[in-house]
Amino acid sequence: MVRLTREPIDYAALTERVRSSQAGAVVLFLGTVREMTAGRRTIALDYEAYPEMAIIKMQQLCDEASTRWPITAAAIEHRLGRLELGEISVALAVSSPHRADAFEAGRFLIDRLKEIVPVWKQENWDDGTTEWVHPDSTMTAKLAMQSPSHEEADGRSETN
Amino acid sequence: MNVAVRLFARARKLAGTDSLVLTLTEPASVRQLKERLGETCPALRPLLPQLLVAVGTDYVTDDMLVAANSDIACFPPVSGG
Numbered sequence: 001m002v003r004l005t006r007e008p009i010d011y012a013a014l015t016e017r018v019r020s021s022q023a024g025a026v027v028l029f030l031g032t033v034r035e036m037t038a039g040r041r042t043i044a045l046d047y048e049a050y051p052e053m054a055i056i057k058m059q060q061l062c063d064e065a066s067t068r069w070p071i072t073a074a075a076i077e078h079r080l081g082r083l084e085l086g087e088i089s090v091a092l093a094v095s096s097p098h099r100a101d102a103f104e105a106g107r108f109l110i111d112r113l114k115e116i117v118p119v120w121k122q123e124n125w126d127d128g129t130t131e132w133v134h135p136d137s138t139m140t141a142k143l144a145m146q147s148p149s150h151e152e153a154d155g156r157s158e159t160n
Numbered sequence: 161m162n163v164a165v166r167l168f169a170r171a172r173k174l175a176g177t178d179s180l181v182l183t184l185t186e187p188a189s190v191r192q193l194k195e196r197l198g199e200t201c202p203a204l205r206p207l208l209p210q211l212l213v214a215v216g217t218d219y220v221t222d223d224m225l226v227a228a229n230s231d232i233a234c235f236p237p238v239s240g241g
Binding site for chain 1: 166168169170173209210211212214217219220221222233235236237238239240241
């Protein structure tokens with residue numbers, strides 16, 4: 001249950017999709033547009049995606065969460081386009097028989113989404129400038145670690 | 161061989177286009193594809209050290225080979241959420 005949308009995210013509906021009589025716990029995470037970042041004021045964020053790959057990666061994350069924790073269901077929805085302050089950019093919901101697994105799986109899903117799902121945001125600052133947000137990539141480092149020449153060089157290999 | 165490369169986010173903005181065709185000598189690695197990208201589109205050079213490459217929907221390492229019919233995408237580190 002993963003989706004990209006240009007419309008406001010209905011997080012209540014998303015939450016309902018993972019509710020089940022098999023689950024005793026449901027965790028919902030919302031990512032929202034924050035006004036202040038390191039002392040600078042944002043007026044809006046613009047999100048774009050590589051949609052085909054983003055959908056596959058989000059589904060892979062849900063599948064991986066299902067193998068690592070006994071979750072009942074997981075759902076992720078990411079919004080694209082222009083988002084104003086306070087709007088919801090991403091919502092994810094996880095259900096499980098007991099709360100610890102839902103919390104842990106939810107944390108895993110949002111942390112990994114920010115590492116591997118090809119979605120990008122551009123800041124629109126209040127001084128009229130724009131800036132793509134490109135954090136130091138853990139993916140770049142991991143791909144470098146996976147290269148055979150690198151493993152030979154320092155004897156390490158990828159452990160995830 | 162010619163390979164088509166899709167660009168996203170700041171890579172698209174710097175290049176001024178959402179796709180490029182690169183001419184590579186076979187066999188061509190992802191590393192060589194990145195080098196050719198920088199030669200073809202100098203505006204992308206600042207991004208090359210951090211550039212991520214996907215073939216299909218999988219991330220690939222610099223040592224992997226690309227084929228003429230590969231579905232290739234290049235983009236900066238992701239920042240969703």
